Amino acid sequence: MKISDQTTRLQYIAKxxxxxxxxxxxxxxxxxxxxxxxxxxxxxxxxPERLYFVAEGRVKLYVIHQDGNVSLAQYYEAGDILGELExxxxxxxxxxxxxxxxSVCLALSFHEHRELILSDAVFLRNLSKLIAExxxxxxxxxxxxxxxxxxxxxxxxxIEKEEEVGRGxxxxxxxxxxxxxxxxxxxxxxxxxxxxxxxxxxxxxxxxMRVRSxxxxxxxxxxxxxx
Numbered sequence: 001m002k003i004s005d006q007t008t009r010l011q012y013i014a015k016x017x018x019x020x021x022x023x024x025x026x027x028x029x030x031x032x033x034x035x036x037x038x039x040x041x042x043x044x045x046x047x048p049e050r051l052y053f054v055a056e057g058r059v060k061l062y063v064i065h066q067d068g069n070v071s072l073a074q075y076y077e078a079g080d081i082l083g084e085l086e087x088x089x090x091x092x093x094x095x096x097x098x099x100x101x102x103s104v105c106l107a108l109s110f111h112e113h114r115e116l117i118l119s120d121a122v123f124l125r126n127l128s129k130l131i132a133e134x135x136x137x138x139x140x141x142x143x144x145x146x147x148x149x150x151x152x153x154x155x156x157x158x159i160e161k162e163e164e165v166g167r168g169x170x171x172x173x174x175x176x177x178x179x180x181x182x183x184x185x186x187x188x189x190x191x192x193x194x195x196x197x198x199x200x201x202x203x204x205x206x207x208x209m210r211v212r213s214x215x216x217x218x219x220x221x222x223x224x225x226x227x
Contacts, residue, residue, distance in 0.1 A: 003032040016055035018106055023122035031107040035059070035099040041082065042097040048083035050107040051117075057103025060177065064094040072180035074138065075100070081130050087114070145183040148224040153182050154192050155220035158202065162211045170208045 003009045012032040019026060031050070035041055035057070042048050044064050054076055061082075063073045073095070076082060082097060087110055108117065117123055144153055157178070161171045179189040193209070196202045201213040211217060 001034045001036075003034065008032075012055070012104065013106065016053075016104065016106060018053050018055075021123055021126045022117075022120055024116060024120045026108065026113075026117075029108065029113055031109070033105045033107055035103045035105065037099055037101050039099050040096060041099065041105065042095070044094055044096045048086045048097075049110055050083060051087045051110065052082040052105040052107050054078055054080045054082065055104040055106055058100040059097055059103055060100050060181075062096045062098070064096065072177050074134075074141070075181070080134070081127070083110075084127060084131060086110070087117075144224055150182060150184045150188055150192050151195075152220055152224045153184075154189070154196070155217040156224060157182065158209070158211055158217050159214070159221045162214065162217075167214070168210065170205075170210050172208045174207075 003012065009030075009032050010027075013027055013030055018030075033041075033052070041052065041059060056078055058075060058077050059082070060075050061073045063071050082105070144156070158171065161173075162169075165171055175186060175189060175193075179186045182189065184192075193202070193204060196217075197204050199213075199216065201211070201216045203210045203212050
């Protein structure tokens with residue numbers, strides 16, 4: 001949902017300032033979009049028409065392959081940028097972007113403001129850094145998927161989520177999405193989670209789990225640190 005009320009729009013822009021990424025003034029044409037859990041930011045076969053800056057929440061990106069199969073490629077959170085390759089005129093593989101939870105994005109229209117933004121050397125430098133950081137995360141995930149057992153990858157995921165939600169809090173998770181994200185089968189992931197539960201490392205309920213032994217999971221996760 002695009003925020004139309006100017007007072008509300010300005011409140012969001014003041015709360016999530018991104019002007020430091022630019023040397024040109026952008027507040028006047030920044031849009032604010034609110035997405036509910038499950039709502040699509042970009043659906044299959046649609047080409048993004050905006051540059052999105054994730055201000056709050058969490059979204060996931062699916063890649064649609066030529067044979068029709070769908071893979072969960074990455075999660076994005078506050079501070080991430082979406083649609084940057086399309087903004088630069090690079091055609092990408094068909095994909096969908098969906099909100100995992102209620103999310104807030106600031107947005108700039110490609111068609112209305114592309115030339116102004118492309119003339120901003122400060123923004124292009126910052127954009128290069130953001131793209132590089134995304135690439136490094138993708139490479140690290142690929143290396144981990146190919147090089148380490150699922151138990152290590154699952155432990156690292158839980159440690160990361162535990163730090164996000166706070167020690168002892170529940171971590172909401174879709175096992176179907178998580179299996180795709182970790183590059184594993186649903187059955188294999190279920191076996192690993194069952195073992196973690198039996199070892200007393202986690203507590204699980206339907207649709208969520210909670211870390212009980214941070215030390216044990218941290219030891220597992222530390223085995224896959226990349227030098």
